[in-house]
Amino acid sequence: MDPILDGLNHAQREAVTSSGSILQVLAPPGSGKTKTLTARVAYLLSHHGYQPQDVICCTFTIKASREMRERLAKLIGEKLESRLILGTFHSICRRYLVKYGYLIGLRKGFGIADSDDTRAIIRRTIKRLKSSIEVKAAQGRISRHKAHGLTPDAVADRAKAEESELVDIYREYESSLAASNLLDYDDLLLRCGDLLRDHPECVSNVQAVLVDEFQDTNIIQYELMNLFASKNRRITIVGDPDQSIYGFRSAEIQNLKRMQRLYSNTTVVLLEDNYRSAGSILNAAQEVIEQDTSRPAKALLATHTFGTLPVLRRLPNPNAEAQWIVLEIKRCVAMTGGLLRMSDFAVLLRSASLSTQIETAFGRSGIPYKMVGGRKFFDRTEVKILLNYMRVVSHTGHSDALMNIINVPPRRIGDETIKQLTNGAEKAKIPLWNFIKDVIQGRRSTEKKLQKAAEQGLCVLVNLIEASRQKLQECEDASAPRVLIEFIAERLSFQEYLIRTYPLDEDSRWANVKELMHQATEVAAFEEEGVDKEMDLPVIEGVEQQQAHSGEEALTRFLANVALATEITTKEEAKEGDQPTEKVTISTIHAAKGLEWPVVFVPAVYNGSIPHSRAEVVEEERRLLYVAMTRAQALLYLSIPIRQPRLGEGEDGATTLTPFLPPKLTKSRFRATGPSLHEKVVYAIADILRRPRPSLEDIYKGLEFLPSTLDDRWTPEGEEDRSKVDDISTSHDASGEPNPKRRRSDMNQGPKSTTYFSSTGSTIPTTVSTGFTSARDYIAANPELPADADADAAGANKLKPLSNASRKDGLTQASISNFFGGPGSLQKREPVLPSYPQPPSRRYEGPISQNQRSGARSIVPAPLSSHRVQPRPLVPTRPTLEPTDSNGYTWLAAPSKPTLKPARVSMTQEQSGNNTSVGGTAGAEEVKPESSTRGFQPVSTFHSTTISMIQQAPRRTLGIRRSMNGWQDRMKRDGG
């Protein structure tokens, strides 16, 4: 059979092979949309005989186009693939404008104004016009007008007086762009539309047009699609109106209908099978989206098993929410026996700003993560500086870029000087750059004489730029971008500048610069490979293309790609030493579109966050939630802090659940706490992910680090027993967070055990560092590692064994196995594991879990609070290995006995938490576990050590939080 159709289901094949010339493929999440579109491209080439250069394929992001290229290279070979006209609308338009822009009077060498430039220009005009409109608002409105093809005059005609202010700004903005020969994002599309309308011959070769993510196109893009296809009218679009989340960028869902109206011969194919998510997740997501009654009903059929119900978790506050995510990730990793790794988790946020608490919690507990959709690589200051230099070199008319670097690094050119220069340039009606040059070369002068120092600084700048331009002229190939970056960085002594300016993270900043160079190099390599200039447009007879100096062209192309980059090119990977990136992803929901993860967390599902308080269209917010939920393959967690100090609605910051999750839905489709991860659940996860089921042995191995096998640190209602400590919530931030959990007051009140990372400890790094990461990974991969300092740092939740006197430091591997009876005992234990029927009571056993939160905060009983104790290893008390239970469970850890004296125990904790110096003796440890089972919950079973149990006992009796906090604070201050 045709290899192109391999692995496609019936509906997908129908779409791929459809003979309809106008085809709409409606593809819900996880239905194989990209696969289908890719196959369609391949099919058109091979079965219809189209030449690749006659096929235009538009994607929404650069990443999507890259992925598509990769897939196509496999299907049809790189040779054909490289000749396709494939890219984002913006990049395709840019290509056409570079080649044919002269036909509509576009000046050669135009630059692209990115949104920072745009904002800067608008800010300036607003200031000049003394308008009261907010910069961002003006930017958005202007862009919206442009996206609808409305010129300032058109807006003026139809708008009332109150718009006149905006119209003025809009006008000025447009002339500023024109003066600098810049096009903003909207212009790229608009001008290309103008071009193709006036000169359709430019696309007369086009046989077929394909558009991905069609629901995100705006009117102009829709028109462009039609213009591209004007000759032969063969269009395939793929999209899903339910995933339209770019209305704020003027995306128009109605384009689907509009297209059907325009082309009466439109064929519509529905893909309904979902290959991504568990049935339970789809059901929940489906119910969310179906609340929108205006939307045409569409099926979403699960191909996977039902799986376990998604979770809707209530937590006391955002901090606890972040800690809970940490705990759940650890629990999932531990209880699935290697099935899930860090890279299988994603935290999807409505707003990037919600990430801070989560990042802090991750950092503190050693969970490696990468941020996506936050600050983009190209937006980092140090990168931006170099890019702006290059933009000036490439296009001296780029006054905004010039303004950004005119005094960076500082060269004594201050506000006053800049004012003189910009005013002068404006009066002379010449670009800022030319004016500056004239001034320092004595051909012109400013109204007020410039300071000597400033003048000298300008000289230096002009010389640098001129030298760079010279360099560029000499460089006639694709290496130009890299050559320039190196040249400029060198001449600026950029590294020294970074060291001076950012002493704290100079190395990571310099690493970003290296990464930028690396990317420039890659672009060069990429372009040289396809000697044929894959990016070039096909030559059309009778229409002349403009040619440019190839070094310049390489540079402008590089800069354009940067400007148009919508996604984050992952950074930091450049650093060596980074291990295979096993990281949790933190992303905005918007940036997560099209992606999937085995486990997805969606925090902050409260009113005001989703729907966002400033959202204009509620339906879009609902779709956003739908998109987030449908990213999950096997496990989906939604959560809400019941209080959110600043943003909550109530006076005490109480939040209300998003209206998209009405009670009826949450009751039937969600559970209130994380699922118990017994083997059936684990196997279902494995099956959904199409991964091998882990062995019980593997599952078992992970448990040893686990504080609790259940999501039970907070009550399902999201409460923590705060009665005794009211400052808990505020105490965690900087220090460690862990507030001691005092959850059920009857139980664990004591210190947690802790230890591990350190917030305070001097020996352990406090900040997130690769050390953490690596240790953590190591542990994750090697649960049996000795618990040494690294392990602690990594946040493993293991208790340190209290020591017998001989062992000072933690368990060794041997000791762990001994502890559990050695490897040989494994078999015996197996049955024990995740056992199901859940043990009757599951209380949070606390101590260990505390660790995660913070080691630092150990609680010391008041009497001891004045002195610090050195950490001692806990001596593992002997656990009972034999199954003690009638149901066949073996408790790995003995339940704690009340025997212990609280004071001692807590001392232990403290020690471990603080790493301070005195040696204590481990005395308490003598407790005997055997008696353990009674009275304790099975949960504890999974605790790795008996110790935890021991500690438990004390907790109950401790009620001194306040003093402890005081102590902690002091610790923080002194030692931090």
Add this chain to the structure above:
DNA sequence: GAGGCATTTCACCGG
């Protein structure tokens, strides 16, 4: 004293 530099403060959808 003007202008430049350093420090502090506030706020922040989304691409």
Add this chain to the structure above:
DNA sequence: GAAATGCCTC
């Protein structure tokens, strides 16, 4: 990270 304020140099 940008605006606002205060300190230092020419």
